[in-house]
Amino acid sequence: MNISITKTTCPKEKPASNTLGFGKFFTDHMFMMDYSKDQGWYNARIIPFGNLSLHPASTVLHYGSEIFEGLKAYRRADGKVQLFRPMENIRRMNTSAERLCLPQIPEEDMLEALTAFVSLEQDWTPSDPGTSLYLRPYMFGNDETLGVHAVHNATFIIIASPVGSYYKEGINPVKIMIEDQDVRAVRGGTGYAKCGGNYAASNRAGERAAQMGYSQVLWLDGVERKYIEEVGAMNVMFKINGEIVTPALTGSILPGITRKSCIEVLKKEGYKVSERLLSVQELADALAAGTLEEAWGCGTAAVVSPIGELCYQGTKYVINNGEIGKITQTLYDTLTGIQWGKLEDSFGWTYPID
């Protein structure tokens, strides 16, 4: 793939590491390429970061044809920058594209776009503990018509944002509300695709939970509202009576790369991990019996997020005295150790950038 590079003439000042937060600052450039049904992907380019110009009828603005990915570049102690399992994000992007009738990107082209872009922007990767350069590849339908059909024109972009440590004041367990009204996804829908529409549909429950002092919602399945699916925009895991349980990927759950990595780490350490249906009743019974030993969410942003309290139909349950559990801590230490290059990567998950 031929990528043209136009460098900015006015590079921005890099923000101080303690002001970063999440997704507030953006680097100097962005990667962009266009697709048309006749030409395929064309005009791959890295250009100065700036606003887009869209036709007012552009598909994405009306019918929500949008998918995205989220991964991070990490600064190692030796100064080098590395990615974590980028091929997993690349494959998932194409799976999402297939579901929304957006075009496929050849895996080697997406990897080339990602590495060329990160290589150019790598100075933006902060180095303080817990900080990273968040990468946001995304694609949207960009036909200039109100007609409803599979898109004929699309745009693929990668932007990057230096982000702060998720845990500035140590890993504090969060309070989660089990949502029994709104649902995030149903089987046959778009739950397994990383698409913007899933997020739009989940905001209402998130706002309601926030008003009641909860940081995220735990979603139940969309048909019976009986089985546990995900927590906010993270996958979820529990330790019940010694067994580590995470909901099976039934089609309405996003197949997280952190989820997959947690399972692989736990299996390697000799734990038994069950991917199965887990009903909210089983969870409530375990909470009442005191056999729910640990609960945590997992995703790229937080790595793992311990759950200290669950609220279901008005009843509050405290988990592990509201403290982070042993397995949650092990997963955090192992994954962050590999990501920031402090632990040996015996899985072959890291991908250094030149």
Ligand SMILES: *Cc1c(COP(=O)(O)O)cnc(C)c1O
């Ligand atoms: C991105 C995402 C996750 C976590 O996936 P990772 O690959 O681990 O970052 C979980 N659930 C939803 C709904 C997501 O969008």
